[in-house]
Amino acid sequence: MNAKTPGQSLPPKKDRREVARETARIQREEQKKRDTRNRWFLRGGIGLALVAVAAIVAVLIVGSIKPPSPGPLNMASDGILMQGDGTTISAVPTAATAADAEPVPTDVSALTDTVNIAVYVDYLCPYCGQFETTNGAQLASWLTAGNITLETHPISILDQSSSGSKYSTRSANTAACVANYQPDSFLDVNAALFANQPTEGTTGLSNAELVSLVEEAGVTDEAVATCITDQEFSGWVGDATDRALDNPLPNTDIGALTGTPTVLVQGVQYTGDLGDAAAFEAFVMEQATATTDTSGTDTGE
Template sequence: MPESKLTKSERQAAAREKARQQREEMRRKQKRRRILIQSSVLVGIIAVAAIVTIVVMNAVRPSSASTAGPANMISDGIVIGAGLTAERTDAIEAGGSATDAAAGTENRLIIYLDYQCPNCGDFEATNGAQIEEWVSSGDVTLEIRPLSFLDSASQNNYSSRAANAAACVANYEPDSFFTFNTAMFNNQPDEGTAGPTNSEIYALITGVTGTENSDLESCVMNETYSGWVEDATDRGIGDPNEFGLSVSGTPAVFFNDTAVSGSITTDASVLASVVNAAIG
């Protein structure tokens, strides 16, 4: 007789375990790949270059009418709580504005990221495991707000396409978002190369969810939320941005609305010291 199929929760648990193993491998690979750029001088140059890139991209991005966003991202981000379960929210309506529905949530960690951003990949490799532990236990509420300003660092506009895929997952498979986010960084392309195609991104998503979803597939393939990606990026970048936070590059990390600075991409203790002081 054929083996019984795994339940959805069992598939997701298996995917999270695989992602955790991949994260460790990614941390080792990225440490080797970036060992030559860890001097303070070069880090400063990279930070300045990232800020200049954002300013230039915002200046040349053509204006477009606001478009409807995905469900469960009314704040331009998805809120994930205990058990890695996403909070359900309405979508931003066409012509509408983002609403910080989770404002005032105790021990909230907000992360602005770009899936093409190598520093974001380093942040995930360094902090992903402890963030998963805090969020799974309910000690911390996580909000991930994707941005897209690094299409110029990709041969096939991976930054914006990846952000669109994130919106699709939030809309159709929100409880898989945390594991999807990990998987995206485990498969992050190098800057200056061609990133995964939309078909390959969808295959990655089904590897996380364990199921096919024709609506989600159409969303990824047709880049349904490309207009929202542009709008959310415009809203997210600023000093302050629409939520009163200072975001000039990624990763931009805030705990209880206070920026977390320092060596957050390479030293897990920096973020841990801030979070553990609050959660005990």
């Protein structure tokens, strides 16, 4: 028998049973209320979690959809066209492409007195470097003499190969900065970028080192340094790269770009040895002759 609490009498047995049933009923009701609250809390938590996930996804989607970027001066075709007059090399001036405008392909029908060469390059691409090392001096010689025009399209398809530094984009932006602010120095900077080409898998040159590189190549306009540091045309580089990868190449019968370097002579792709200067020269002469035979205009040296 339980000890009786001092000063407190026990209720009759019948009343004790009623009290126990009532207590149990109250406990059941309280448990139901707790269960209901927990279910609502759970549902609310799931709802809030879903809202949070949806918000994160929306931010990621919006962040990945970047608005088009305006292009640099003198690259209306997504490339810069260089020409020579017998003594000097200069850029053909063009207006900047608006952010929402399509590039304007070079009108090669107006270039009847030269062999027209176009190259698509990534400054981290070792094969692009090989082509430049082998043929850069010859191209510059032909260009100075006025025998060819040379249109260079810097693109970025190897960002994933620069340990997170996006060197392909940064170096292509560097080229675009020069095209915009000091275009006649473009060919010298192009050669310097390849002469100092980093190895794939490394971070490559820093922005400060790219600034030093262009200055050593003869760039004096201080706006170029700011442009490189601020990555002024990095958005355009991405847009131009997407256009090259998604659309047929202008002035050719070739579909979308599949790799670099892509070298086009009179709209015909060179598929020979990138390290064989004689083979490339023969191909250029072949295309020049083919143009002469078709048009009756001598485009050779």
